[in-house]
Amino acid sequence: QVQLQESGPGLVKPSETLSLTCTVSAYSISSGYYWGWIRQPPGKGLEWIGSIYHSGNTYYNPSLKSRVTISVDTSKNQFSLKLSSVTAADTAVYYCAAGKYYYMDVWGEGTTVTVSS
Amino acid sequence: DIQMTQSPSSLSASVGDRVTITCRASQSISSYLNWYHQKPGKAPKLLIYAASSLQTGVPSRFSGSGSGTDFTLTISSLQVEDFTTYYCQQTYSTPFTFGPGTKVDIK
Numbered sequence: 001q002v003q004l005q006e007s008g009p010g011l012v013k014p015s016e017t018l019s020l021t022c023t024v025s026a027y028s029i030s031s032g033y034y035w036g037w038i039r040q041p042p043g044k045g046l047e048w049i050g051s052i053y054h055s056g057n058t059y060y061n062p063s064l065k066s067r068v069t070i071s072v073d074t075s076k077n078q079f080s081l082k083l084s085s086v087t088a089a090d091t092a093v094y095y096c097a098a099g100k101y102y103y104m105d106v107w108g109e110g111t112t113v114t115v116s117s
Numbered sequence: 118d119i120q121m122t123q124s125p126s127s128l129s130a131s132v133g134d135r136v137t138i139t140c141r142a143s144q145s146i147s148s149y150l151n152w153y154h155q156k157p158g159k160a161p162k163l164l165i166y167a168a169s170s171l172q173t174g175v176p177s178r179f180s181g182s183g184s185g186t187d188f189t190l191t192i193s194s195l196q197v198e199d200f201t202t203y204y205c206q207q208t209y210s211t212p213f214t215f216g217p218g219t220k221v222d223i224k
Contacts, residue, residue: 038161045204045215045216045217045218046153046155046161046204046206046215047215048206048211048212048213048214048215059211060211061211061212062118062211062212063212095160095161097160099163101208102149102151102166102167102208103151103163103166103167103206103208104163105163105166105172107160107161107162108160109159109160110160
């Protein structure tokens with residue numbers, strides 16, 4: 001059973017870059033699956049950030065596309081999220097997830113990121 | 118972007134009740150519709166994918182139906198662990214968008 005665990009700073013300053021990593025266990029990231037990121041601002045709903053196939057094909061939310069990069073590191077069996085020029089509006093719980101292109105059936109537990117000076 | 122709406126936004130029900138939640142897309146999404154539920158402080162959990170396919174391990178009291186723009190999630194007999202928030206998500210086109218959620222609480 002694939003397991004996912006997010007890691008990264010819980011506090012990021014405005015205008016800086018948010019960087020999160022998702023470590024994949026019990027499955028080789030290069031074997032397949034789509035790997036994605038979803039976020040949830042406090043008290044609000046879910047927002048799809050984007051996803052990446054193990055081959056490197058990426059799919060981003062256009063509302064974030066100019067600021068977001070998702071990448072895979074097969075040597076570490078991890079994938080990552082970078083979001084640049086963050087503001088308070090980027091404060092959220094960030095989830096990494098895995099699955100097929102059309103649905104994500106494995107989720108990490110989520111990590112809270114606060115944007116504040 | 119495809120906009121997703123859900124109704125009702127909240128509902129009160131009792132254990133054993135039959136509950137139906139509706140999700141509507143702003144344009145046709147064929148059957149590219151998923152249902153998740155999310156307990157407080159936890160990650161969403163996939164219940165139904167492709168509108169009507171039950172995810173492995175999910176109890177059979179959950180079922181989904183619909184195609185095009187209108188979809189429903191039905192819980193045939195509500196259990197204590199089902200009192201939580203439900204989200205639909207379209208994956209017909211990017212960005213994959215979620216509905217605003219339906220909170221199910223105890224009457």
